[in-house]
Amino acid sequence: MIDKNLIIQLTEECLDGTNKFVVEIKVKSGNVIDVVLDSDQSINIDDCIEVSRAIESKLDRDTEDFALNVYSAGLDQGFKLIRQYKKYIGKEVSVLLLTGKKHKGILLEVNSESIKIEIPANKKKKTEKTVAEYSFEEIKETKAVVSFRK
Numbered sequence: 001m002i003d004k005n006l007i008i009q010l011t012e013e014c015l016d017g018t019n020k021f022v023v024e025i026k027v028k029s030g031n032v033i034d035v036v037l038d039s040d041q042s043i044n045i046d047d048c049i050e051v052s053r054a055i056e057s058k059l060d061r062d063t064e065d066f067a068l069n070v071y072s073a074g075l076d077q078g079f080k081l082i083r084q085y086k087k088y089i090g091k092e093v094s095v096l097l098l099t100g101k102k103h104k105g106i107l108l109e110v111n112s113e114s115i116k117i118e119i120p121a122n123k124k125k126k127t128e129k130t131v132a133e134y135s136f137e138e139i140k141e142t143k144a145v146v147s148f149r150k
Helices: 004-015 045-058 082-087
Strands: 020-028 032-039 067-072 092-097 102-110 114-119 130-135 139-144
Touching (some): 004 020, 092 114, 102 130
Parallel strands (some): 032 067
Antiparallel strands (some): 020 032, 092 102, 092 139
């Protein structure tokens, strides 16, 4: 089986000096390798192809066959790294707590232990605009909110 640490090393070597970073790497049975990337700005298909080619060039298919999938973190996926949270400061996010409660708001602040979001006022529920702080320990998942409204 292909060593996950080798894939991590090869990927990080390729991304060194760029604003791109590894979100997750999995090596599954049958040597199926999944590499998930993100960036502080944006990531495109050419970035994924470049990383894929860099990894493939260092692996020998004659020694060990493998399938390699390199793709960007999707908007439908929850954040896994603090760096992803920082990318969305000032933007709307949806936070699902371990209790099952869900909150939408503007991400204001991120540190190593928690996040702060501004939850807008709700006229129907007669609530005021508030700022809530959630520790990473109480968050089940945080995602970007995609809106096509202006």
